[in-house]
Amino acid sequence: MTHESETAGLQRLLAHPDGLTLVxxxxxxxxxxxILSATxxxxxxxxxxxLIAAALTQxxxxxxxxxxxxxxxxxxxxTTEGLEQATRLxxxxxxxQRFRDAGCTRVADLGCGIGTEAFAFAGLGLDVVAVDADETHAALxxxxxxxxxxxxxxxxxxxxLGLAALGVDGAFADPARRGSGERRFDPETWSPPLSSILALRDEVPNLGIKVAPGIAYEHFPADVAVQWTSVAGSVVEAAIWCGALAPEGSSRTALVLAADDTSATYRADISSPRAPSPTVPVAELGTYLHEVDGAILRAGALSAVADTLGAGLISARISYLTSDAPADLVGVTSFKVDAVLPAxxxxxxxxxxxxxIGSLEILKRGTDIVPDVLRRQLKLRGERAxxxxxxxxxxRHRAVLASRC
Incomplete structure (x- = not known):
């Protein structure tokens, strides 16, 4: 279903007197x-x-x-687009919680989409002014x-908008990062551009901005906190926090939410969110190899993990760490090295x-192999994993045969 037909179907559903009842x-x-039975x-x-098609789509x-x-x-x-772009609840x-802890009572949700952020703000008792340029999303x-x-x-x-006229003491912005169906990586091509949103601090200092996780550090002001968040191993967002919304001060941090409901925050050892990440020295491969969560890597906090573990990189510009003891850190997975083989x-x-070995998990970094292709080429037969x-x-290209800890 195209975006246009989905939108037309939704509008028809909303306009029908029994549309919401039907859903x-x-x-x-x-x-x-x-589907056939319901239809x-x-x-x-x-x-x-x-009308039936629109209801089934919902x-x-x-x-x-x-x-x-x-x-x-x-x-x-x-809508499909609104769901894809919506923040997890x-x-x-x-x-x-950041806005409430900062003392905000009335928040503007700019680029609200289907209303996820506003839903959470209102759920904590905040007054909300939700705004979106898309008519369908504003209606939803x-x-x-x-x-x-x-x-x-x-x-x-x-x-x-004039934020001051809205009487808000906080604002959260989620600029559109797609155009013609494609992701836009330059923040100045977002709608509105990142610089325009940051200028809103003159009206409302307590400003939060959802940004692309791959954003370059050079786009950050020096006086903000930036946090990357991952859920169950997947990096789901990055956000810039300004004013009282950034009690951690000028920083880059990673919030890791694990699948078992544990969590941890890692902070990069830097003086400004614009600063390059600290380097981690290369070490000889030890008994264990460690894979670090993507949010930690994006935040440039790998050195903080390495210092805690007493670990080093297995190779320059390869973000696997190694040490002689397994890690007991949220966001770090350890593998016991069983053998190192030619690739x-x-x-x-x-x-x-x-x-x-007949069951094989294949991980990779620093090589262009395709795991599924390699797995077929290996013609696995066996009982072990x-x-x-x-x-x-x-x-040097190498293959590390290992066991998950």
Whole structure:
């Protein structure tokens, strides 16, 4: 379904007097058979095909949204684009906590999309002014936030607003980072540009900005805190925090939220968020190899982990660490080194056969191999499992056969 047809279907659904009731009465959809059954039933009740398709799309998006919103997804409305760009509700709740801890009582959610951030802000008792330039998303935000009396929603461009006139003491901005369906990596091509959003500090010093995780340090002001967040090993966002929203001061940090509900924060040893990351010395490969969470790497806090572990890099510009003891840190996975082998398919195949290895996890850094292709070439046969790490050791291509700790 194209963006235009999805939007048209949603608008038709919202305009129909029984549209929202139709979505609410739909059963759970788990298979094509469920779709056919629901479609047949709704047609027999007099609903037209376009309205049914729009309702089923919402049901599909709600099921997909459960990973971000949990049980709240069942009461929200989405577009595919809005869901993709929406902040996870648990992360949005952490944003809201920052604003409340900073003493903010009325927050502007700029570029609110379907209303996720505003939902979290209002859930903590903050008054919210939600704004989006997209008419469909503004309409969805209005519906998704309808149960909160302290929320108002505006269809407007961030550039055309006067924040002081809105009476807010805090603002959160999520600029559009896509154009013509493609990601825009230069922050000055975002809508609005990053520099324009940072200028809003003159009106509201307590400003938060959601940015692309791959943003270069040179784009940060010297007096802000920047935090990267990962969830269960995936980097989900980066955000700039200004004013009282940055109690940690000028910094780069990584917040790691593990799948087992543990968490940890790592801080880069730098004097300014614009500064280059501290270097980590290369060390001889020890008993253990450590893989570090992507948020830690993006924040430039690898040296903090290395110092804690007494570890070094296995090779220059390769972010695997090594030491003689396993790590007990959130966001760090340790592997016991069983063998170091030449990175040659025939040699590896023979060694894996000798070790009776038939199940192989393949990790890589510093090499252009394709794990699935290599796995097929190795023609695995055996009863045991192992991890194969294709990388560089002291600058040379090597294969590390290892066991997860």
């Amino acid at each position: 609410a009465k739909l059963p759970a959809i788990h298979s094509p058979a469920d 047949s039933k709704l047609k027999s009740e007099g609903y037209d095909a376009e 049901q599909r998006l709600r099921a997909k949204a459960e990973t971000k919103f949990g049980p709240f997804a069942a009461d929200l409305l989405f 648990d992360i949005a709740a952490r944003h809201a 935000a209005l519906l998704n936030l309808r149960t909160f009396p302290g929320v108002s929603v505006h269809h407007a461009r961030i550039e055309d 040659k398919t025939k040699t590896l195949a023979a060694e894996l056969k000798k070790r009776d 192992a991890t194969l790490i294709m990388t560089r050791i002291d600058g």
